[in-house]
Amino acid sequence: MFNLNKKKTTLNVPNILSVIKKYDTPIWMYDGNTIKKKINMLKQFDIVRFAQKSCSNIHILRFMKQFNIKIDAVSLGEIERALLAGFTPKNDEIIFTSDIIDDQTLKKVIHHNITINVGSLNMLEQIGKISPQHRIWIRINPQFGHGHNKKTNTGGENSKHGIWNPELALPLIKKYQLNLIGLHMHIGSGTNYQHLKKVCDAMLKQVIKLNQDIQYISAGGGLPIPYTRNEKKININNYFQLWNNTKKKIEQYLHHPITLEIEPGRFLVAESGILVAKVYAKKETKNKKFILVESGFNDLIRPVMYGSYHHISIIGHNNRIIDKKKKEKVIIGGPLCESGDIFTQDAQGELKERNLPKIKIGDYIVLHNTGAYGSSMSSNYNTKPLIPEILFENHYPRIIRKRQTIKELLKLETDITFQY
Secondary structure (H helix, E strand, C coil), rough: CCCCCCCCCCCCCCHHHHHHHHCCCCCEEEEEHHHHHHHHHCCCCCEEEEEEEHCCCHHHHHHHCCCCCCCCCCCCHHHHHHCCCCCCCCCCCEEEEECCCCHHHHHHHHHHCCEEECCCCCHHHCCCHHHCCCEEEEEEECCCCCCCCCCHECCCCCCCCCCCHHHHHHHHHHHHEEEEEEEECCCCCCHHHHHHHHHHHHHHHHHHHHCCCCCCEECCCCCCCCCCCCCCCHHHHHHHHHHHHHHHHHHHHCCCCCCEECCHHHHHHHEEEEEEEEEEEEEEEECEEEECCCCCCCCHHHHHHHHHCEEEEECCHHHHHCCCEEEEECCCCCCCCCCCCCCCCCCCCCECCCEECCCCCCCEEEEEEECCCCCCHCCCCCCCCCCCCCECCCEEEEEEEEECCHHHHHHHHCCCCCCC
């Protein structure tokens, strides 16, 4: 989706400008056709379970539901979102995954009989005491991990996720007669084939070691997408074949069929989304040129948190034609009162210049591939209201989140009667 002038994509210049005219900027936009296409790429798997944390808008969840997607929720709020979107605990349409479970969430999952993907031994005690025979998975830490950034590595001794010695869970499962139905592994985001093969082997070894009559295994998430032109797209068929071979070996060991789940987040939604923001200032220091826009890491935190790269396009204000031959090296920053509020930086926080067409005040920058961990990680830092979200369905744009007002933001504090 790097070329905004492609007629095949819904998120083209005319459509973007039309949305801006109606809803203003900054703004998120998503292409439903892209999400549908990515879902269809995973049809070989028995179950596709969306990692809702990556993009949790209720309307996007509803959009996905029509394609038989199931949901992974990691908080009470995400459970409520899934329920509002029409998902039910029936047939495990919702599974709750966590390493801890607070009392309020525990009551909710028991009330709705939601299957729990357990990430700690303490959780087994909590669940077992209140809800013996509850359906559970075990999330296993395979004692190694991998990710595009150390903060996205979810396996190994430095990871808080999963159970390190899953055999210690068996006495607790037996004590409370918990119904263990599946095993789950996820080592991080951006997994390559070498690490994937290790995960598959680790899953097989754990099935044999634990010797439990499970019905499901989960390949976890971590499917990468190409953020830059140089990155190759993942071969889904190769990915599936590695896991399917493991599935067959486990079925042979257990003497019955099992169900293979995959749990993508970024893969389904990242390429569907863009963030559009208006340029308000140009500044020069001794050796650098800064372009300052109205969005900051309150909207998109990935660059400052992970040093993530997002391709940037320019749309001219008032139909100004962008001359792609005339370029300049610039740094793109936001409005926040933070030196780190820069969209063009690396994982060490070093500023990285981009060679972009010359930008003028009033133009719009488009940050690509922001559908995952964009809006869902946004905040009200600097008392900035959350911005609107637009979903294109069948080429028709509709608003799926209104622009938050400062009054709404402050209402949580002003609605309190308090005497000093």
